[in-house]
Amino acid sequence: MVSSTAGTGLQIADLADRPDLETAMLTMESTWPAYIRPDPILVHWIFERHARHQLVVLDENRTVVARAASAPLAWDGKVGNLPDTGWDEALRQCMSDTYAGHRLTALCALEIAVVPGHQQRNLSARTLQALKQHARDQGFGDLVAPVRPSLKHTATHLSMAGYAAQTRPDGLPQDPWLRVHVRSGGEIVKVCPASMTISGSLPQWRGWTGLPFDTSGPVDVPGALAPVIADVEQGYAVYVEPNIWVRHRL
Numbered sequence: 368m369v370s371s372t373a374g375t376g377l378q379i380a381d382l383a384d385r386p387d388l389e390t391a392m393l394t395m396e397s398t399w400p401a402y403i404r405p406d407p408i409l410v411h412w413i414f415e416r417h418a419r420h421q422l423v424v425l426d427e428n429r430t431v432v433a434r435a436a437s438a439p440l441a442w443d444g445k446v447g448n449l450p451d452t453g454w455d456e457a458l459r460q461c462m463s464d465t466y467a468g469h470r471l472t473a474l475c476a477l478e479i480a481v482v483p484g485h486q487q488r489n490l491s492a493r494t495l496q497a498l499k500q501h502a503r504d505q506g507f508g509d510l511v512a513p514v515r516p517s518l519k520h521t522a523t524h525l526s527m528a529g530y531a532a533q534t535r536p537d538g539l540p541q542d543p544w545l546r547v548h549v550r551s552g553g554e555i556v557k558v559c560p561a562s563m564t565i566s567g568s569l570p571q572w573r574g575w576t577g578l579p580f581d582t583s584g585p586v587d588v589p590g591a592l593a594p595v596i597a598d599v600e601q602g603y604a605v606y607v608e609p610n611i612w613v614r615h616r617l
């Protein structure tokens with residue numbers, strides 16, 4: 368699929384039609400903290416096997432300004448069957464469902480990211496709309512997403528359920544990225560408490576964050592949605608990132 372977004376000068380392409388854009392998509396400037404390290408083997412496999420579902424947004428100069436990565440899943444539509452281990456499990460489930468030959472019924476958004484210099488221009492909503500349209504065109508019944516609320520890192524000690532429940536007077540979520548999803552028709556269905564787990568030795572964590580990691584217990588790390596738990600005696604720390612499952616019926 369290569370399509371234009373009316374009146375915006377933006378063009379949406381997928382990697383099946385435009386494999387030449389894969390490097391630009393993968394190396395796009397982004398604001399992810401260094402310790403967010405998705406399994407490169409699974410990500411590479413999904414990009415190869417499901418290139419059709421990896422979207423790139425180009426501006427009028429044909430520069431990549433945003434991307435939307437996604438993985439198809441076999442999902443029966445039951446909220447209880449969306450995994451508590453959201454993001455990590457979606458990658459694994461995509462691979463096992465694909466190899467098992469199951470009918471892939473839902474598209475799971477893995478990431479929507481906007482190049483920092485192009486943020487705050489409503490590009491995220493347009494990219495989400497493009498992904499939804501793509502999922503509809505491909506015959507999926509739902510777009511689901513283990514959403515990473517963009518300002519949760521400012522409230523690390525608040526539970527994800529408590530954070531997601533905060534609304535503005537107009538009833539929309541306080542969190543900007545959750546708000547984009549809900550405004551575009553998404554339904555907040557449940558917390559996925561262990562969406563992404565990142566473990567590392569204390570020297571690794573020091574390298575990723577520049578923090579001393581010299582005491583055991585919860586450590587506040589910039590960009591993290593919950594405290595990282597360090598164990599100095601054992602020499603490691605673990606971050607378990609909570610996300611929020613959002614469902615878009617198509």
Ligand SMILES: CC(C)(COP(=O)(O)OP(=O)(O)OC[C@H]1O[C@@H](n2cnc3c(N)ncnc32)[C@H](O)[C@@H]1OP(=O)(O)O)[C@@H](O)C(=O)NCCC(=O)NCCS
Binds near residue numbers: 478481490517543
């Ligand atoms: C989250 C992200 C996709 C939002 O993209 P964006 O194009 O900058 O957002 P938009 O311009 O469409 O703005 C969406 C809303 O967020 C608000 N917003 C954007 N940046 C904000 C900021 N830094 N602080 C507060 N609100 C912000 C906008 O005002 C808008 O709110 P509205 O509902 O009142 O209109 C982008 O910040 C990003 O790429 N982050 C890194 C990757 C990431 O975390 N992705 C999400 C998880 S996969």
